[in-house]
C-alpha cells in the first residue's frame with residue numbers, strides 16, 4: 165500500500181523503545197516496532213539509586229529506527245517524541261556532535277551522565293524534609309529531576325560540574341535530532357521534575373535560587389505541541405528539515421492515543437510502572453496518591469501513578485529464576501514468562517492475598533508489600549503469580565477508587581501499555597474490581613500518541 169504523509173512517533177520507555185508510524189489520511193497506525201533497551205545500571209552510584217545507561221538507550225533507539233522499512237521513512241513529515249517522565253540526564257553540549265558524527269566512543273561516555281530515573285529513591289524522607297516546599301500544586305518526590313539535582317549537589321557535586329546541560333531522556337533525544345545547543349522542555353516534562361508552577365508555566369526560580377540550586381541548568385519550557393526544531397540531517401531516510409516537536413510525557417501520550425474519540429473513559433496504563441488517569445479542565449482536590457499533571461491545551465490529567473507495575477512482575481520472574489537456579493535447574497526467562505502467562509485461568513479460587521507494593525509508593529515510600537492468608541494449600545506458583553497480578557490492580561483501585569471515577573462521569577476504561585494485553589489475570593481483575601467495561605488498545609500507544617500530537621500541531625503539513 166502507498167503512504168504519502170506519515171508521522172513518526174517515538175516512545176523512550178523504562179524497559180523498551182517503541183516507534184509508531186501514523187498515516188495522516190486515516191489517522192491510524194501503519195507500522196509499530198519495539199526494542200528492549202536493557203539499559204539498567206547494576207551498580208548505581210547509590211544503593212537506593214536507579215540509573216540507566218544513556219548510550220544503550222540511544223543505541224536501542226537507533227536499532228528500532230533501523231528496523232523501520234525505508235519506504236515508510238521517506239514519507240515522514242513530522243516527528244513526535246515522548247518518554248519516561250521525572251528522570252534526568254546531564255550532558256555536555258559536545259555530546260550532540262558525537263551523535264551526528266555517528267560514533268559513541270569511550271570519550272562519549274565522559275560527556276553524558278547516566279539517566280537518574282523516576283525509580284531513583286536516593287532522596288529519602290529526611291533529605292526531602294530539608295528542601296524548600298515547591299511553589300506548585302505538585303509535590304516533588306524522589307526520582308524527580310529537581311530533587312535529583314538537589315541531592316547530587318550535596319553528595320556528588322562532581323557530577324554537576326562535569327556537564328552543562330540537562331533534560332529528560334526524551335529531551336536529550338530531541339536535542340540530538342535537532343542539533344540544539346540548549347534543550348527545550350514541554351510543561352508536561354517540566355512539571356514531572358518538581359519546582360515548576362503549571363499556572364504561570366515557570367520554574368520556581370527565586371525559591372530555587374535562595375536554596376543555592378543551579379538554576380542556570382534548567383531548560384527553557386514551552387507548551388506541548390511546540391516545534392523544538394527540525395531534523396539536522398537525513399537519518400534512516402527521514403529527510404533533513406523534518407519538523408520535530410518538543411518531547412512529551414509518555415503518560416500524556418498514552419492517554420492522547422486512547423482518548424481520541426471518547427470523553428467518558430479513564431485510561432489504565434501498565435508498562436514498567438502503572439497509572440490510572442482521566443482528563444479534567446481544572447486542578448481539583450489533591451489526595452494521597454492522586455495528582456494533577458499538565459495535559460494538552462491547558463487541561464490536566466488526574467493521575468494515580470503507581471511505582472508498582474510490570475516491574476513487580478519482572479521482579480517476581482527474576483526471583484523464580486533465582487530459586488530455580490539455586491536448586492540446580494535451568495529455565496530461560498522468556499520460557500518462564502510464557503509459562504506464567506499461560507497458567508490456567510481458574511485462579512480466582514485462591515485465598516492467598518498479595519499486596520505487591522515492593523517499590524513503595526510516592527505518597528508512602530517506606531511501606532512495602534506483604535502476603536496475607538497463607539495456608540497449607542495456596543503456596544503454588546500459579547496462586548503466587550496471580551496474587552501478584554491481582555494485587556497490582558487492587559493497589560491501583562485503592563489509589564483511584566471506583567467512586568472517584570464515577571463522580572467524574574467515567575463510564576469505561578481503556579487499557580493501554582504492553583502488560584494488559586498479554587496478561588489475562590490483570591485484564592479480568594480490572595474488569596471485576598473497577599466494574600466498568602474495559603477496552604484494550606495496542607501496545608505502542610505512547611509512541612502513537614506522540615505521533616498523533618505531532619500530527620495535530622503540524623496539520624498544515626498534511627492538507
Ligand SMILES: Nc1ncnc2c1ncn2[C@@H]1O[C@H](COP(=O)(O)OP(=O)(O)O)[C@@H](O)[C@H]1O
Nearest residue numbers: 177178179180435436474475477478498501582
Ligand atoms: N517476555 C515477557 N512476557 C510478558 N511480559 C513481559 C516480558 N518481558 C517483560 N514483560 C513485562 O513488560 C514490562 C515492560 O513493558 P514495556 O512496555 O516494555 O515498558 P516501558 O513502556 O516502561 O518501556 C516489564 O516490566 C514486564 O512486566
Ligand SMILES: O=C(CO)[C@@H](O)[C@H](O)[C@H](O)[C@H](O)COP(=O)(O)O
Nearest residue numbers: 177178248249415435436437439469
Ligand atoms: O510516574 C508517572 C507519573 O507521575 C508515570 O505516569 C510516568 O508516565 C513515568 O513516565 C513512568 O513512571 C515511566 O513510564 P513507563 O516506562 O513505565 O511506561
